[in-house]
Amino acid sequence: MSRQLLLTICVVICFSSLTGAADRPNILFILADDVGQEVLGCYGGQSYETPHLDELARTGMQFRNGFSMPVCHPTRLTLMTGKYPFRHGKVTWGDFPKTEEPFTWPNLVAESGYSTYIAGKWQLCLLGDDPRHPHRLGFEHFDLFGWHEGPRYYEPMIYRDGAVRDDTLGHYGPDLYVRSLIEFMKANREKPFFAFYSMAVCHEVTDDLDPPVPHGPFGRYDSYPEMVAEMDRNVGRLVAALEALGLRENTLIIFTADNGTPPEIIIRADGSDLIRQEVVSRQNGLLFPGGKKKLINDGTNVPLIANWPGKIREGQIVDDLVDMSDYLPTFVELTGGKLPAGRKLDGFSFASRLLGTGKSNREFAYAEEAVLPKPGGVEPDGKSGGLRWVRTANWKLYNDGRLFHMREDDQEQNALYASDDDSAKKAIRQQLLRAFDALDAQSPSSGD
Known part of the structure; x- marks a missing residue:
């Protein structure tokens, strides 16, 4: 091989590598806590003002069929592993299976050369017992409040990279989390980063x-409306920071939530008594109580918005099914990584939908009741009990036999049973029963 040809090949390889690196986006992933679709204006919500999120939806992509588990820990377990909760056997609240630690998406993204950071909520362990846990799961740096250890809002207890911060007195937690996120993005603007809020x-x-x-x-x-306003304000602050740093054009923003809106929240303490306030939201002219903790649509159908200027076409509203197991393969694909060989996941990448080159291969979404025991409790593992469902965009089947036509009955008031099926509904029921069978064919212990 001539010296000139070798030099030409090297130049081409180097240019291709640089081009590939430039095409990989920074990612800002925002996971709201306890926010159903009815909260956001872009989903027909009328009780709250969400201008920054509505603008991201207007200038990006909005999903109708984004789904979560009905409560936070099972959602986060699925999100981090790409596997449904029952795959992990008996896992308690605030626990994470050690065998899954090397295979989380932050670890896989970091292997692709991304700097990784998380701020806000953890809940996958008690940080006082295991302060390095987020590092093992792939986060280079973190600022996380001590779940069930101290406040998360006013004068919060925050662990920074494993040590409790001493500078939070007189401060409001969400302000500190956003400030830390902006500092991370600024410090890493010359290389690809993944910031998880x-x-x-x-x-x-x-x-x-x-x-x-x-x-x-x-x-x-804070009341629920005040927290919604804070959520939207902080989304706006982060978007503005990306623009000020010159990073907006190469940053993909994804916003979703861990479960539906709560039916009530604590509004004040009277001594040791906690006083609660009902949460009811108006959407498209109708009033809805919060559905958190329930497998109904209002408990599991969460907002999902994606925005990447110049890459995601504006004004799209799509019906693709996305559930929490899909984020791991999506993030790995978007960051140019590879899934571990032979590893079985429940998730399907929806990167092709985001980039306009195709759609997700997901045929049905799945959710299950929270059957995780409290630490020290004795309850069955996820596979041995609990209500669950599989669904398409139009039809939803529970494992107790109830079938719902979600396009006509999204509040699940008119259950259809097998004894009443006509030939068309029988075919739909059989399709969804096969989905249950496919899930159960893979036992929790065979997930790797």
Whole structure:
């Protein structure tokens, strides 16, 4: 091989590598806490103002069929592993299976050369017991409040890279989380980064501390509308920071939530008694109580918005099914990584939908009841009990036999049973039963 030809090949390879690196986006992933679709204006919500999120939807892509588990820990377990909760056997609240630690998407993204950071909520362990846990799961740096250890809002208890911060007195937690995210993005603007904002809002204050966490400046805790306003304001702050740093054009923003809106929240403490306030939201002219903790649509159908200027075409509203297991393969594909050989996942990448080159291969979405026991509790593992469902965009089947036509009955008021099926509904039921069978054919222990 001539010296000139060798030089030409080297130049081509180097140019291709640089081009590939430039095509990989920074990613800002925002996971709101306790926010159903009915909260956002872009989904027909009328009780709250969400201008920054509505603008991201207007200038990006909005998914109708984004789904979560009905509560936070099973959602986060699925999100981090790409596998449904029952795959992991018996896992308690605030626990994460050690065998899954090397295979989380932050670890896989970091292997592709990304700097990784998380701020806000963790909940996959008690950080006081295991302060390095986020590092093992792939986050280079973190600022996370101590779940069930201290406040998350006013004068929060925050672990920074494993040590409790001493600079939070007089400060509001969400302000600190956003400030830290901006500092991370600024420090890493010359290389690809993955910033995960695991929001504290719009979850109520921690309810099992004695004495209760301190009230805010108004002599009470934040109301649900106030937290929604804070959520949207902070999204706007992060978008503005990306623009100021010159990073907006090469940053993909994805916003979703861990479960539906709560039916009530703690509004103040009266001594050791916690006073709660009902949460009811108006959407498209109808009133809806929060559906958190339930497998109904209002408990699991969450907002999903993606925005990447110049890459995601504006004004798209899509019907693709996406559930929490899909984020791991999507993030790995977008960052140019590879899934571990032979590893079985429940998730399907929806990167092709985001980039306009195709759609997800997902045929049905899945969710299950929270059957995870509290630490020290004795309850069955996820496979041996609990209500669950599989669904398409139009039809939803529970494992107790109830079938719902979601296009006509999204509040699930008119259950259809096998004894009443005509030939068309029988075929639909059989299709969804086969989906259950496909899930159960892979036991929890065979997930790798």
